[in-house]
Every structure is written in structure tokens, then in C-alpha cells.
Amino acid sequence: MKTENKISQRQINRRRTFGIISHPDAGKTTLTEKLLLFGGAIQMAGAVKARKAGRHATSDWMAIEQERGISVTSSVMKFDYRDYEINLLDTPGHQDFSEDTYRVLTAVDSAVMVIDSVKGVETQTRKLMEVCRMRNTPILTFVNKLDREGLSPIDILGDIEDKLQIECAPLSWPIGMGKRFKGTYNLHRGELVLFTPGQERLTGDTVTIQNLDDPLLDQVLGSQADQLREDVALLEGAATPFDLDYFLKGGQTPVFFGSAINNFGVRELLDTFVEIAPGPQPRAAVTRTVTPDEPAFSGFVFKIQANMDPAHRDRIAFLRVCSGRFVRGMRVRHHRIGKEIQIANPIIFMAQDRAFVEEAWPGDIIGIHNHGTIRIGDTFSEKEPLAFTGVPNFAPELFRRVILRSPLKAKQLQKGIDQLVEEGAIQVFRPLANNAIILGAVGVLQFEVTMARLKAEYGVDAVYEPVDYSVARWVHCDDRKLLSLFEKDRQANLARDAEGNLTYLAQNEWQFNYMAEKWPDIGFSKTRECQ
Numbered sequence: 192m193k194t195e196n197k198i199s200q201r202q203i204n205r206r207r208t209f210g211i212i213s214h215p216d217a218g219k220t221t222l223t224e225k226l227l228l229f230g231g232a233i234q235m236a237g238a239v240k241a242r243k244a245g246r247h248a249t250s251d252w253m254a255i256e257q258e259r260g261i262s263v264t265s266s267v268m269k270f271d272y273r274d275y276e277i278n279l280l281d282t283p284g285h286q287d288f289s290e291d292t293y294r295v296l297t298a299v300d301s302a303v304m305v306i307d308s309v310k311g312v313e314t315q316t317r318k319l320m321e322v323c324r325m326r327n328t329p330i331l332t333f334v335n336k337l338d339r340e341g342l343s344p345i346d347i348l349g350d351i352e353d354k355l356q357i358e359c360a361p362l363s364w365p366i367g368m369g370k371r372f373k374g375t376y377n378l379h380r381g382e383l384v385l386f387t388p389g390q391e392r393l394t395g396d397t398v399t400i401q402n403l404d405d406p407l408l409d410q411v412l413g414s415q416a417d418q419l420r421e422d423v424a425l426l427e428g429a430a431t432p433f434d435l436d437y438f439l440k441g442g443q444t445p446v447f448f449g450s451a452i453n454n455f456g457v458r459e460l461l462d463t464f465v466e467i468a469p470g471p472q473p474r475a476a477v478t479r480t481v482t483p484d485e486p487a488f489s490g491f492v493f494k495i496q497a498n499m500d501p502a503h504r505d506r507i508a509f510l511r512v513c514s515g516r517f518v519r520g521m522r523v524r525h526h527r528i529g530k531e532i533q534i535a536n537p538i539i540f541m542a543q544d545r546a547f548v549e550e551a552w553p554g555d556i557i558g559i560h561n562h563g564t565i566r567i568g569d570t571f572s573e574k575e576p577l578a579f580t581g582v583p584n585f586a587p588e589l590f591r592r593v594i595l596r597s598p599l600k601a602k603q604l605q606k607g608i609d610q611l612v613e614e615g616a617i618q619v620f621r622p623l624a625n626n627a628i629i630l631g632a633v634g635v636l637q638f639e640v641t642m643a644r645l646k647a648e649y650g651v652d653a654v655y656e657p658v659d660y661s662v663a664r665w666v667h668c669d670d671r672k673l674l675s676l677f678e679k680d681r682q683a684n685l686a687r688d689a690e691g692n693l694t695y696l697a698q699n700e701w702q703f704n705y706m707a708e709k710w711p712d713i714g715f716s717k718t719r720e721c722q
């Protein structure tokens with residue numbers, strides 16, 4: 192093997208690119224901080240906290256954007272751990288939950304799911320899991336807040352299996368919970384990791400117990416020793432053993448228990464994560480599948496972040512490297528518009544001490560400045576015309592009608608909406624039956640940002656009006672006759688999206704399902720490929 196190939200293979204193998212899926216308040220921010228702490232990016236950890244504090248203080252997106260310097264860098268948090276280089280892609284939650292949150296998951300190779308042991312599986316986790324399922328993304332689970340009285344561990348596993356339809360393989364097992372939480376027992380290594388409340392340490396006290404009958408167990412755990420013995424005996428009979436292949440196919444999730452705030456169980460999670468989570472994966476393009484070890488550079492854009500300062504209209508496109516080696520100043524082809532561009536000033540997301548690194552490898556994310564020519568889903572590569580797939584639009588669940596206050600600005604409105612749609616900031620639907628402009632989003636902040644940007648960047652004066660929709664599905668049907676019958680019959684609920692695709696808008700799930708049953712030969716989908 193040539194030295195060059197060896198270097199690239201090593202760089203690929205050591206990369207891990209992942210996101211965290213969870214419901215707000217389950218502990219994503221806390222876990223992120225602890226992970227960064229292990230990676231030595233401690234200052235960054237402060238930034239995560241600061242950013243979130245800013246969010247809580249206000250729901251005003253302008254204030255959030257004032258933290259933009261942080262928010263751009265914390266969109267991708269890069270840290271080293273052991274010999275691995277890890278890219279943690281932020282999946283915005285709370286008020287800034289948006290389509291971006293979903294789309295970020297199309298750019299990761301694995302995910303960590305955080306479950307609050309008190310609440311079990313919650314709605315946002317379910318939705319994010321659906322996105323992971325589209326590409327069978329492998330998922331590791333961290334059951335958090337064991338220092339509180341929560342559901343029994345067996346019930347939590349049952350809840351995950353029922354609601355998320357994924358098999359659970361516990362790799363550690365908690366001993367008690369709440370005030371009686373004593374630690375976890377590593378089922379593989381036969382090791383007790385003891386918990387001391389309120390103590391934030393990088394290493395836990397561990398006791399190796401080869402045999403659960405060892406009286407040392409009683410010494411350490413007292414009356415809870417027998418409970419652990421019973422639990423482990425039960426698990427040996429009932430729990431499914433960890434199966435690496437099944438995990439990599441997204442069918443099984445290894446489960447860890449701990450308490451992020453106490454930094455308990457986090458190192459165990461991270462150690463296992465780097466070992467079993469997959470490195471950069473092959474990626475499907477329209478013509479073929481591209482593997483990370485191919486020498487030619489390629490990548491796709493999964494997120495565009497606007498600079499809200501009207502004086503600087505540039506935006507940053509986040510590109511995930513899929514193959515080859517990216518070097519600063521590289522000339523690459525922007526395939527959709529058929530132009531070659533030089534990426535002179537890429538933002539390469541690195542831990543602070545590596546700010547001047549000038550190259551990126553598969554799994555890494557680079558930020559490209561752009562002035563409105565880049566769209567979500569765009570592919571950049573060295574020579575071969577490629578178009579990566581798998582970066583879709585997701586069916587919005589929130590809708591607003593835009594009412595223009597000054598009709599003279601209709602053109603600007605049109606232009607602004609087109610641009611914002613291309614950036615993935617919002618979706619637009621134009622009903623077949625009237626001239627309304629309906630915007631669709633996954634999170635409410637998307638509406639606020641859109642309106643503020645329409646005003647600031649396009650001089651549009653408009654307001655929102657509520658509309659009675661909560662479901663959108665893209666319509667597919669090859670039978671033209673049937674489709675035109677459907678269009679006639681359901682005209683009041685049909686609209687075209689920005690690309691002219693037919694979309695069904697319904698008041699609620701029930702109404703949608705009722706209608707869909709009556710039209711069994713019409714296809715409806717929750718996602719649509721960008722472009």
C-alpha cells in the first residue's frame with residue numbers, strides 16, 4: 192500500500208461523526224459538556240452552557256443569534272479522544288428545533304440517544320429516531336438521571352423497545368436509583384463502577400468482581416448486593432446479548448445507564464462508542480455509491496446558516512466530506528450550477544489548539560462561505576459529476592399564511608421566500624385553489640427567523656395568519672388519470688411546494704389517514720429529496 196493511502200485509511204478509520212438525539216431536558220447539553228471534557232475541549236464546554244443559558248433567557252431569536260459566533264462553532268464540536276477524532280454535530284432542540292435538527296442526522300454515521308430515566312421515551316426522541324431509521328443509523332443509548340427516582344431499568348428497556356421498535360442490549364446495569372443509586376455493573380467486564388453523588392470526576396472508582404458470589408459484593412453494596420445478583424441472573428436469561436452486526440444495521444442498541452450531571456457512566460459510554468460506532472460510511476449518489484477511501488474529494492451540504500447581520504449577507508454552508516482529502520484553497524465543482532469554485536477560506540471545525548489545520552477528511556465538516564448560490568443537498572467534488580442523495584425535506588407540522596402588508600413588495604417577497612427555501616430555512620406551499628402563500632416548518636423559530644430575514648434582507652413588510660393545517664405529505668402517483676381525478680376531488684387540500692411537487696395538506700393525522708384510506712393507489716410520503 193502506498194504511504195499516501197495508508198495515511199488516508201488511518202485518518203478515515205479514526206474518525207467518528209455523530210449526533211445526539213433526545214427530548215428537551217433529557218440531558219443532551221450536560222452530556223455534550225462531559226464528552227467535551229473528556230476530549231480536553233473544556234473551554235468549548237463552557238460555550239455550550241453559555242449558549243444554552245442564552246436560549247433559556249429569551250425566546251427572541253435575535254438574542255440567540257447574538258451568540259452566533261458560538262453557535263456557528265458549536266454546530267460542530269470536534270474533539271479528540273484516545274486515538275480518535277470525533278465530530279459531534281449539534282442537533283438543535285428547545286426553541287430552535289427545526290428542520291435542520293432532522294437534516295443534521297443525515298450527515299452522521301451514528302447517534303447517541305439520551306433517555307431521561309424518569310420520563311422514558313418522549314416525542315422528540317421518537318421523531319428523531321424516525322430520521323435515523325431512514326439510513327439505519329446505528330444508535331447507542333444512554334439512560335440518564337439515575338440519581339433520581341425513575342422508572343425501573345427493565346421498564347425503560349421495555350419502553351424503548353415498544354415505542355422505538357429497536358432491540359435493547361444492556362451493556363451496563365444500574366444498582367438502585369435515586370438516593371439508593373450505588374453505581375453500575377459492567378455486564379461485559381464484570382466490573383462495578385461505584386457512584387459517589389455530587390462528585391464530578393474523570394475516573395470512577397471501580398471494583399472488579401469476577402464472581403457475583405464474592406462476599407466483596409456484599410461489603411460494597413450491602414443489602415443491594417442480592418438485588419444485583421437477581422437482576423444479573425434475570426438478564427442472563429432474558430436480555431439479548433450485544434450483537435455488533437445488528438447494531439451496525441440499526442436493529443439493536445447497546446444501553447448504558449448513568450448520570451450525566453455527575454459525570455457518571457459517561458466515560459464508559461465514550462469508550463464503547465469509539466470502539467463500536469462506525470467510522471465514515473459510504474454514501475449513495477444518483478449514479479453510484481461513493482466510498483470514503485476514494486482518493487477524489489467529494490461532499491454534500493446538509494445545513495446553511497445565515498449571518499443575520501444585514502451588513503454581511505454571507506451564509507455558511509456546512510459540508511460533510513464523503514471521500515478524499517480536502518485541502519484549503521482546493522478547487523472543486525459545484526455540480527448543480529456546473530461551476531468550479533475555489534474554497535479559499537473554509538471554516539474547518541477543530542478543537543482550539545488545532546485552529547490552523549488546513550485539511551479535512553471523510554467524516555469531517557467544513558464551512559464554506561457563500562452568497563446565496565449554495566442550496567441544501569448540493570454536492571461538491573473534484574471531477575466526476577456526482578449528486579449525493581439522502582438529504583431530504585421533511586414534512587412540516589406547523590403552518591402559517593403570509594399576508595403581505597404592502598402589495599408593492601410582492602416581488603421581493605417571492606424572491607426572499609425562494610432564497611430562504613433553498614437554504615432550507617422554511618418550506619413554501621402554494622394551494623391549487625387560491626393564491627395564498629403558506630409556509631411550513633418543523634419548529635416555530637423557523638417562522639420568526641423567516642419573517643425577520645424577509646424584513647431585513649428583502650425589505651418585505653408582512654405578517655402571519657394562522658392556517659388550520661398540521662400535516663403535509665408529498666403525493667406520488669404514476670397513473671395520470673387517477674392523479675387528475677384525485678386533484679379534482681381533493682383540490683381544496685392540495686398545494687405545490689417550491690419545486691412544483693404536489694403536496695397534500697391536512698388539518699390533522701386523523702383526517703389525513705381517513706382520506707388516504709379512500710385513495711389506496713395514491714402514494715404519500717413524509718420526506719422529499721432536496722432538488
Ligand code: GDP
Nearest residue numbers: 215216217218219220221336339450451452453
Ligand atoms: P437538554 O435540554 O437535553 O440539553 O438537557 P440539559 O443537559 O440542559 O439538562 C436538563 C436538566 O436536567 C438540567 O437542569 C440538568 O442540570 C439536569 N440534568 C442533566 N443530567 C442530569 C442527571 O444526571 N441527573 C439529574 N438529577 N439532573 C440532570
